[in-house]
Amino acid sequence: MGKQIGLLLGPSFFILLQFLTLDGLSSQAVTVIALAAWMVCWWITEAVSISVTALLPLVVFPLFDIMSMNEVGANYGSSIVFLFFGGFVLALALEKVNLHKRIALTIINKTGTTPNRVILGFMIATAFMSMWISNTASTVVMLPIALSVIQLLVQSDGVFTKKERHFSLSVMLGIAFSANAGGIATVIGTPPNSVLIGLLENEYNMEISFLKWMIIGLPFSVTMIGIIYFVLTRWMFPNKGIEFASSNALIEKKLSDLGPTSPQEKHVLRIFTITVFLWVFRTLINSFSPSLGLSDTMISVGCAIALFSIPHQFKKGVFILKWEDTSRLAWGILILFGGGLALAKGMSTTGIVALITDGIANANLNVLFTVSLLILLMLFMTELMSNVALVAVLAPVVAGIAIGLEIPLLYLLIPVTMASSCAFMLPMATPPNAIVFASGYVKVAQMARVGIFINLIAVALLILMYRFVIPLVF
DSSP, X not given: OHHHHHHHHHHHHHHHHTTOOOTTOOHHHHXXXXXXXXXXXXXXXXXXXXXXXXXXXXXXXXXXXXXXXXXXXXXXTOHHHHHHHHHHHHHHHHHHTTHHHHHHHHHHHHHOSSHHHHHHHHHHHHHHHHTTSOHHHHHHHHHHHHHHHHHTTOOTTSOOOHHHHHHHHHHHHHHHHHHXXXXXXXXXXXXXXXXXXXXXXXXXXXOOOHHHHHHHHHHHHHHHHHHHHHIIIIIISOOTTOOOTHHHHHHHHHHHHTOSOOHXXXXXXXXXXXXXXXXXXXXXXXXXXXXXXXXXXXXXXXXXXXXXXXXXXXTTTBOSOOGGGGGGSOHHHHHHHHHHHHHHHHHHHTXXXXXXXXXXXXXXXXXXXXXXXXXXHHHHHTTTSOHHHHHHHHHHHHHHHHHHTTOOHHHHHHHHHHHTTOOOSOTTTSHHXXXXXXXXXXXXXXXXXXXXXXXXXXXXXXXXXXIIIHHHHO
16 A cells, blocks of 8 residues: 555656745756655655666656756766676675675684674674675575574474573674674675765765775774674673584584585685775775776776686686676666766756755754764664665755865765664664564564664764764875
């Protein structure tokens, strides 16, 4: 019923808002606002696929003479779209050869067998994978391993004790929350990061390198994972007194089942290592050889080409990836990037962002209060709708607010964008939350009770980042 209502409401908003008159805004600007309302309605209700919704600017903007088809289409082929495409292909290769599973099991095996160490192992492994592959994929990999470990605790009567329930909850919530937090660490870890970088490049000619983002993102992710671990194991669900040495044997068995590291895995690991090295040291390499002009997108696409074109068995001509493998690639997310960038461009060219900028500049608002409110709103709104869609709509508006407040764009846009990935309260907020909820070990009330505290801690951390950390880096 909600989807049916949303399906009708979206175009209805678009039609009704055409009659809106606002001082300082042209009819074209009103059309952009109307289209944004239509897209937000469909994104929130998921009346149709969020990627299909992202195609609307391709029809509406040329039709209403806001931008030509070529101008709109250029956003869907932005360099940031190809940066993420390369990241998706790399993730595809890691998954195809099972290297991601070997990395995860190795991390868990190294952390130890006490309950809290097992929980920490699952969290570190999930977060590390989420830096490079999708949060959903990393959670799907970890869930069956976690379920196997949890099953070791089931007594002969099939009933969990309170301590065992606490352990199960901590493992499940730890995996979901670490997947969310881990993705913040890198540019390709979660789509909102790339939407922001695309907006900055397209509209403001500003670049954030892979390394610069990691300098901000990685410490935040590590801090959040530490806080989540403390909240789960020391406060909400303490599990002292559980002993299960057999868990180590289970992890070792799963590792041995994978067999020795295959030539395919070694091949992907080499390409993965070179790619990350180039991403991290790109600016240093460019300083020694400016003629190279390496960019994160060039490295990302180069990595993708290598996985398709460098055989791991030259004589047999066997490659890691074939084009058929891309049927599993998240093409819809790439389209979603383009739709968000097109909408941002429409807001900019029709004067909407300038109007917001002037309004904020004349309002004499307290800067710290406004920044805190924006972070809080973004974080709790992302509990109800797609975080990438939310950033696509709100990032241009937040940029206008930053200009109006006379603060550097990055100081405000980075913490607000990061807030969109800090959804820890509800199962529908992120795919990792939904996946662990579907396991049956977590109730909505339990997730919400833990998540509300972690959300508020995340807000406080992001405000501190705005105030003290980001100015040191940028």
